Structures are given as C-alpha cells and as structure tokens.
Amino acid sequence: MLDWQIVLLVFATWIVLNRWLLPALGIQTCMSGQCAVRPTIKTEPPADSNSADPS
Numbered sequence: 001m002l003d004w005q006i007v008l009l010v011f012a013t014w015i016v017l018n019r020w021l022l023p024a025l026g027i028q029t030c031m032s033g034q035c036a037v038r039p040t041i042k043t044e045p046p047a048d049s050n051s052a053d054p055s
Contacts, residue, residue, distance in 0.1 A: 015031070018030075018031040019031045019032060
C-alpha cells in the first residue's frame with residue numbers, strides 16, 4: 001500500500017470515529033458539535049407557596 005493511502009485511511013477513520021461512531025455510543029466530540037454546548041442540569045421546579053397551603 002502506498003504511503004499516501006495509509007495516511008488517507010487513517011484520516012478517514014478519524015473522521016468517521018469522531019463524527020458518527022463515538023457520538024452514537026454516547027461519547028461527545030467536537031466534530032459532533034458538542035464542544036460549545038454546556039451540559040444541562042435538570043432541577044426541580046420551585047414549589048408554589050399557594051398550592052402548599054390550602055387555607
């Protein structure tokens with residue numbers, strides 16, 4: 001195999017891993033667009049003071 005074909009194969013494998021395979025497995029990568037996104041934190045909504053006191 002020619003040297004340039006090996007380099008091209010490694011580069012193509014890197015793109016496929018980072019763009020499609022790793023994000024499908026739940027691993028966030030920059031190529032999948034997850035670098036600029038901060039993780040969301042789920043919180044409970046604040047309790048309504050009117051609904052807690054029926055009187």
